[in-house]
Amino acid sequence: MVTIHKYSVEENLPHKLGEFLLQKQEDALNHSPVFNVAISGGSLINVLEKALVADKAIAPRIQWDKWHIYFVDERIVPLDHPDSNYGAFKAAVLDMLPGAQPHVYPIDDSLVDGGAGAYEQVALLYEQILPRKLDLLLLGCGPDGHTCSLFPGDHHKYLIEEKQRRVMWCHDSPKPPSDRITITLPVMEDAGAICFVALGASKQPTMHQIFDVKNTEMPSALVNELFDAKVNWFVDDHAFETVKTKY
Numbered sequence: 001m002v003t004i005h006k007y008s009v010e011e012n013l014p015h016k017l018g019e020f021l022l023q024k025q026e027d028a029l030n031h032s033p034v035f036n037v038a039i040s041g042g043s044l045i046n047v048l049e050k051a052l053v054a055d056k057a058i059a060p061r062i063q064w065d066k067w068h069i070y071f072v073d074e075r076i077v078p079l080d081h082p083d084s085n086y087g088a089f090k091a092a093v094l095d096m097l098p099g100a101q102p103h104v105y106p107i108d109d110s111l112v113d114g115g116a117g118a119y120e121q122v123a124l125l126y127e128q129i130l131p132r133k134l135d136l137l138l139l140g141c142g143p144d145g146h147t148c149s150l151f152p153g154d155h156h157k158y159l160i161e162e163k164q165r166r167v168m169w170c171h172d173s174p175k176p177p178s179d180r181i182t183i184t185l186p187v188m189e190d191a192g193a194i195c196f197v198a199l200g201a202s203k204q205p206t207m208h209q210i211f212d213v214k215n216t217e218m219p220s221a222l223v224n225e226l227f228d229a230k231v232n233w234f235v236d237d238h239a240f241e242t243v244k245t246k247y
């Protein structure tokens with residue numbers, strides 16, 4: 001069974017997420033000199049800023065110099081482009097850190113104008129820098145149930161069905177920009193823990209499909225089904241308001 005962490009606005013979800021991340025940091029550093037984390041883009045990045053930078057009880061306890069941060073998906077654009085997940089994370093978190101910086105692993109953006117062959121190459125290069133085992137994957141969930149850049153539907157089945165490649169090039173993404181890289185299910189299988197963050201009333205129909213209907217056509221629901229014991233969801237009561245199933 002997946003673990004649900006549901007909070008109201010007053011209960012300060014970013015702070016609770018910060019405590020969860022501190023625990024994961026400690027667990028990792030108990031057996032390794034580094035904490036390997038991969039993050040997604042979207043609204044998660046603002047929650048991370050609130051949890052790890054703005055929260056004065058959490059911020060001083062983050063050992064940034066031990067964090068190695070990868071991206072579960074990235075848009076194939078220059079790193080300083082407004083659509084870059086790295087760029088968004090840099091602006092919201094990295095540029096705000098007063099002291100030590102984490103080790104961050106962006107895509108090689110020298111290939112971004114190269115078309116199909118080059119985009120495949122961006123994915124292959126990222127596969128080479130991604131560690132075999134990530135301690136934690138921090139994921140978002142889109143309205144169509146996508147996570148990372150694993151989108152539902154026949155056109156993108158090649159991504160969810162991939163069993164060998166750990167990083168794939170996603171073309172024709174329904175959410176712009178069109179070209180991205182994404183981790184695949186084998187990376188999730190090897191990860192120590194998976195944590196989704198889904199906030200706001202606009203996520204209600206998606207949460208219903210995932211948690212009541214258990215519609216595994218949605219990649220996020222499939223992740224729940226495949227890896228339930230290590231999957232956590234941080235949700236607010238708005239997002240989860242219409243979910244009937246008890247967790």
Ligand SMILES: O=C(O)[C@H](O)[C@@H](O)[C@H](O)[C@H](O)COP(=O)(O)O
Nearest residue numbers: 040041042043140141142147148
């Ligand atoms: O780069 C991306 O597009 C993201 O990694 C993507 O997977 C995101 O996490 C979801 O679309 C949810 O985004 P929101 O939280 O902004 O709805």
